[in-house]
Amino acid sequence: MNIGQAAERSGLSAKAIRYYETAGLVSPAGRSDGGYRVYHLDDIRMLRFIRRARDLGFSIERIRRLLDLWRDAGRASADVKHLALDHIAEIDGKIAALAAMRSAVRELADACDGDHRPDCPILRDLEGLT
Amino acid sequence: MNIGQAAERSGLSAKAIRYYETAGLVSPAGRSDGGYRVYHLDDIRMLRFIRRARDLGFSIERIRRLLDLWRDAGRASADVKHLALDHIAEIDGKIAALAAMRSAVRELADACDGDHRPDCPILRDLEGLT
DNA sequence: CCTTGACCTTCCCGTAAGGGGAAGCCCCAT
DNA sequence: ATGGGGCTTCCCCTTACGGGAAGGTCAAGG
Numbered sequence: 001m002n003i004g005q006a007a008e009r010s011g012l013s014a015k016a017i018r019y020y021e022t023a024g025l026v027s028p029a030g031r032s033d034g035g036y037r038v039y040h041l042d043d044i045r046m047l048r049f050i051r052r053a054r055d056l057g058f059s060i061e062r063i064r065r066l067l068d069l070w071r072d073a074g075r076a077s078a079d080v081k082h083l084a085l086d087h088i089a090e091i092d093g094k095i096a097a098l099a100a101m102r103s104a105v106r107e108l109a110d111a112c113d114g115d116h117r118p119d120c121p122i123l124r125d126l127e128g129l130t
Numbered sequence: 131m132n133i134g135q136a137a138e139r140s141g142l143s144a145k146a147i148r149y150y151e152t153a154g155l156v157s158p159a160g161r162s163d164g165g166y167r168v169y170h171l172d173d174i175r176m177l178r179f180i181r182r183a184r185d186l187g188f189s190i191e192r193i194r195r196l197l198d199l200w201r202d203a204g205r206a207s208a209d210v211k212h213l214a215l216d217h218i219a220e221i222d223g224k225i226a227a228l229a230a231m232r233s234a235v236r237e238l239a240d241a242c243d244g245d246h247r248p249d250c251p252i253l254r255d256l257e258g259l260t
Numbered sequence: 261c262c263t264t265g266a267c268c269t270t271c272c273c274g275t276a277a278g279g280g281g282a283a284g285c286c287c288c289a290t
Numbered sequence: 291a292t293g294g295g296g297c298t299t300c301c302c303c304t305t306a307c308g309g310g311a312a313g314g315t316c317a318a319g320g
Contacts, residue, residue, distance in 0.1 A: 077250035120207035
């Protein structure tokens, strides 16, 4: 099947599939006589794997390692778990940073009347308290 | 003062200051005879404003609007508050997305023994349940 | 006066993960 | 054979800068 069909069946875009190929995530697809990329069911399975991992927020680099483990019948589940825990730690870091910003902005917004007058604690904070 | 001093006093990098200039966030700095950018105390105040806003996660585009309001003596605090609330909504969206990923990955990781054996629910999930 | 070294300038490339779109083949049906 | 999709590669765009090259400027010291 062609890339359009592969995209539809995997839930990825054709652009993304080509990108994964150039990024070395998937090995170059075979080509038809006319130069079209050709995909088989095994490829679709791998593309769906990638899609699910992307949905879970895994980076391309980590997905590369997940795929390596997936293909390695002798893998240790500990290695997979380690990747997942690293990913969680990264997410936690991002959430913490966002939550800190959120509460700071929230406090400023709460202190702001939000009326037609120009006086605003938000701007006063940004101006600097020093 | 030169850009290095301005950077030090504002807490920004010289690169960032030049970037804000090309991005139209700040008006082009005056130049010395030798072509160096020259900054005054007012500029430092604005740069610190930008830095604080960046620390709070505001995008360049929103900071542009914040600066417009800051300079507008006749502004309504409601407009500033609106920008802040928009920002909070954006942060909330990101946090929600990250939290959803986190809990999904967490569940998979919890279900994984993490031993030397190859069997792993994480990979089974990524493979697709269908 | 000259040199050194720190500082500054512009310019270009790189980031993550693709999206958008152009120019040009390929393929199938009519 | 022709029309219209689908496919190809290629290049630019995104965020908010960081890194580094090539070269100009400035102040201090010999």
